[in-house]
Amino acid sequence: MELRLDGLSVVTDGKSLVRDLSLDVPDGTVVGLVGPNGSGKSTALRCVYRALRPTSGAVRVNGDDLARLTLRRSAQLIAAMTQDGAVDLDFTVEEVVALGRAPHLRGAQRLGRDERDACAAAMDRLGIRHLADRGILTLSGGERQRVLLARALVQDPEILVLDEPTNHLDVRHQVQLLSLLRQSGLTVLVVLHDLNLAAAACDRIGVLSQGRLVAAGTPEDVLTPELVLDVFGVGASVVPHPLTGDPQLLYSLDPAH
Amino acid sequence: MPPPVTSEPTAPTARAGDTPPTPAPVDLPTATPGRKRLLATGPGLLLTCTVLGALLVVSVVVAIGTGAAVIPPGETARYLWAALTGGTIRADEATTYQIVWQIRTPRVLLAALVGAGLSAVGVAVQAMVRNALADPFVLGVSSGASVGAVTVTVTGGLAALGLYAVSAGAFLGALAASVLVYAASTRRGALSPLRLVLTGVALSFGFQALMSVIVYLAPDSEATSTVLHWTLGGFGAATWGALPLVTAVVAAGLFVLQRHARALDLLALGDETATSLGIDPDRHRKALLVLVSLVTGVLVSVSGAIAFVGLVLPHVVRMVVGATHARVLAVAPLAGAVFMVWVDLVSRTLAAPRELPLGVVTALVGVPVFITLMRRNGYAFGGR
Structure with a gap:
C-alpha cells in the first residue's frame, strides 16, 4: 500500500513546524526521514498516525485522504511505534502486545486463538517471548522498544511508521530491528538519527531542515558531504561500505579537517 | 523502588536492567514464566469472581443479622426468604422481621451497591x-454535592420532593460541579487529564469555602449536621425507596465501563498510542466524564462522600x-461491595449505639492494608 505526504503543512501556536512537505513512500519500500533536531520529522510522522491534524495538505494511502477514514480504519492500515512510550499501568508484556489487536476488535470482544498465536509469533520475532509475563514498567528501555514494535506488528498493518526506533537499543538489536523492517515487506516510513543506519536500511531518504524537505532520493544521491555540512553543520567523509556499497559517513572531531 | 524484603516466591525478575543478555529469538520456543499472576488467567478470574460473589452473599446475610438485636444467620435467611417469596412469619416475630426487612436490608444492600459503584468508578x-x-x-463531585445538600x-x-429533597439537592450540586469542572478544563475543545485534575481540586476548595459560608450564616444547626453527613458519608438514611434507582445507575455504569474496558487500557498507554491504535482519547475522556459524574452524583446523593474506597480498591484489585x-x-465491584458491607457493619456496631462515620472506618481499615500490599508486591503505577 502506497503512502504519500501531499503538500503537508503544520502550524502550531503560530510556529510553522512542517512546510509544504511532499514525499512518496512506494508500496513495500523503506523510506527514511533524517534531519537535525527540531526539523519537523516527528511532527510529519504524527500526522501519519493521526495524533496531529495537518494544517493544510493531506496524508494519502493509495490516493485516499487519511482524514476521511475513521481512526479505527486507519489503525487497521497504519501501525506506529512512537516516542510516547509512557505507560501508566503495569501491564504485562503479553498484554501490551495483545493491545495491538485493538483496532480489529469490537466492544468487549476477546482475542481469538489465531490472534493469540500471532502475538506469540511477534514476541518470538522480537526475542521478547521470555519477558511475556514481566511488567512493562520493569523493562529496560531497549526491551520496551522491542515490545512496542511487537505490538505494531501484531496490529497487522499495511504501513508501518517508526519514530527513532533504534533509541535505547544496543548495536545488535539496532541491526536486528532494521533488517526486520527490510524483510517485513511492509511500506515503512522511519525517522532515524543515525545517518549510517539510514543509508544501510532505507531504499530512499528524505532530508528535512526547518520543516522543509531539502533533498530526497537514494542514499547515494542524498548523503553527500556537501549536504551533511549544509544541513547538519558537520564535516563528513563519505565512503562506500566495503561489502554492500552503501554510503557510510565518517566524522572527524577535529574541526581542522 | 523495590522493597527490602520480598516475600514473593517466584521473583527472579524483580528489577529493570538486571536481565540476562537476551538469547537469540529462535533459542526460546518455550517461555520461562517470570511473574505469572495466577489469578490473571481466565479460570483464575472466574474463581476469584465466584469466591467474591459467595463472600458477598454471606457478608450481606451476616450484616443484616448483626446489630443492636442480633439475629442468627439462619433466622435472617428465613426472614429474607419469607419477604422475597411472600411467605408467612409468626405474629411474635413481626418486630424482628421489621428490623431485618425494613431497616437493615435496604441499608446493607445500599452499602454493597455504593461500594461496587465507587470501586468501578475509581478504576x-x-x-x-x-x-x-x-x-x-477528585472532580469536585463530593463538595458540589455537599453544597447542594446544605443549600436545600x-x-x-x-x-x-419531600423526603428526597436533600438527596436531589446533592445530586444537582454534584452535576453542577462536574459541568463547571468540564467547562473550566477544556481548552480548544480538548480535555487534558492534568488540567481536569487540577481544576477539580481547585474547584473543590471553592465549593468547600462556599459550604462553610452557608453553614456559618445559617440560623440553625441542622446545616452543620448535614455537612457532616455529606462529607463523611453514611447509610443511616437508607430506605427501599432509593434502591431501584441506585441499582439501575450502578448496573448501567458497570455495563458501559465493561464494554469500554479495552479503551481504558488504551488510554493508559498515552494519547498518541491510543490514537495510533484507533480510538479518540478526547472523545472517550468526555464520555467517561459524563458517565463518572452521573454515577458518582447518584452515589453521593444517597450516601455522602465515602472517601478511600474509590481510591484504594482499584489499586488493591490491580x-x-x-x-x-x-x-x-x-473484580473491583465485587470486592468493593464486600468491603463496604463490612465497613458499614463495623461503623454501626463498634461504638454502638453511636455510629462511627464511614470515612473513619474506611481509613482505619484500608490504609494499613493498602500500604502493606503496596510494599509487598512491588506494585507499580506510572513508574516505581
Whole structure:
C-alpha cells in the first residue's frame, strides 16, 4: 500500500513546524526521514498516525485522504511505534502486545486463538517471548522498544511508521530491528538519527531542515558531504561500505579537517 | 523502588536492567514464566469472581443479622426468604422481621451497591485522568454535592420532593460541579487529564469555602449536621425507596465501563498510542466524564462522600489480578461491595449505639492494608 505526504503543512501556536512537505513512500519500500533536531520529522510522522491534524495538505494511502477514514480504519492500515512510550499501568508484556489487536476488535470482544498465536509469533520475532509475563514498567528501555514494535506488528498493518526506533537499543538489536523492517515487506516510513543506519536500511531518504524537505532520493544521491555540512553543520567523509556499497559517513572531531 | 524484603516466591525478575543478555529469538520456543499472576488467567478470574460473589452473599446475610438485636444467620435467611417469596412469619416475630426487612436490608444492600459503584468508578477515573491518586471525588463531585445538600437544608428548597429533597439537592450540586469542572478544563475543545485534575481540586476548595459560608450564616444547626453527613458519608438514611434507582445507575455504569474496558487500557498507554491504535482519547475522556459524574452524583446523593474506597480498591484489585481493565472491572465491584458491607457493619456496631462515620472506618481499615500490599508486591503505577 502506497503512502504519500501531499503538500503537508503544520502550524502550531503560530510556529510553522512542517512546510509544504511532499514525499512518496512506494508500496513495500523503506523510506527514511533524517534531519537535525527540531526539523519537523516527528511532527510529519504524527500526522501519519493521526495524533496531529495537518494544517493544510493531506496524508494519502493509495490516493485516499487519511482524514476521511475513521481512526479505527486507519489503525487497521497504519501501525506506529512512537516516542510516547509512557505507560501508566503495569501491564504485562503479553498484554501490551495483545493491545495491538485493538483496532480489529469490537466492544468487549476477546482475542481469538489465531490472534493469540500471532502475538506469540511477534514476541518470538522480537526475542521478547521470555519477558511475556514481566511488567512493562520493569523493562529496560531497549526491551520496551522491542515490545512496542511487537505490538505494531501484531496490529497487522499495511504501513508501518517508526519514530527513532533504534533509541535505547544496543548495536545488535539496532541491526536486528532494521533488517526486520527490510524483510517485513511492509511500506515503512522511519525517522532515524543515525545517518549510517539510514543509508544501510532505507531504499530512499528524505532530508528535512526547518520543516522543509531539502533533498530526497537514494542514499547515494542524498548523503553527500556537501549536504551533511549544509544541513547538519558537520564535516563528513563519505565512503562506500566495503561489502554492500552503501554510503557510510565518517566524522572527524577535529574541526581542522 | 523495590522493597527490602520480598516475600514473593517466584521473583527472579524483580528489577529493570538486571536481565540476562537476551538469547537469540529462535533459542526460546518455550517461555520461562517470570511473574505469572495466577489469578490473571481466565479460570483464575472466574474463581476469584465466584469466591467474591459467595463472600458477598454471606457478608450481606451476616450484616443484616448483626446489630443492636442480633439475629442468627439462619433466622435472617428465613426472614429474607419469607419477604422475597411472600411467605408467612409468626405474629411474635413481626418486630424482628421489621428490623431485618425494613431497616437493615435496604441499608446493607445500599452499602454493597455504593461500594461496587465507587470501586468501578475509581478504576475509570484513574485511567481517565492518568493519575494514581485520583478517586471519584477528585472532580469536585463530593463538595458540589455537599453544597447542594446544605443549600436545600438551609433554604427548604425542592420541598415538593419531600423526603428526597436533600438527596436531589446533592445530586444537582454534584452535576453542577462536574459541568463547571468540564467547562473550566477544556481548552480548544480538548480535555487534558492534568488540567481536569487540577481544576477539580481547585474547584473543590471553592465549593468547600462556599459550604462553610452557608453553614456559618445559617440560623440553625441542622446545616452543620448535614455537612457532616455529606462529607463523611453514611447509610443511616437508607430506605427501599432509593434502591431501584441506585441499582439501575450502578448496573448501567458497570455495563458501559465493561464494554469500554479495552479503551481504558488504551488510554493508559498515552494519547498518541491510543490514537495510533484507533480510538479518540478526547472523545472517550468526555464520555467517561459524563458517565463518572452521573454515577458518582447518584452515589453521593444517597450516601455522602465515602472517601478511600474509590481510591484504594482499584489499586488493591490491580495488585491481585493485573492491570487489564476487563479483569479489574470484573473484580473491583465485587470486592468493593464486600468491603463496604463490612465497613458499614463495623461503623454501626463498634461504638454502638453511636455510629462511627464511614470515612473513619474506611481509613482505619484500608490504609494499613493498602500500604502493606503496596510494599509487598512491588506494585507499580506510572513508574516505581
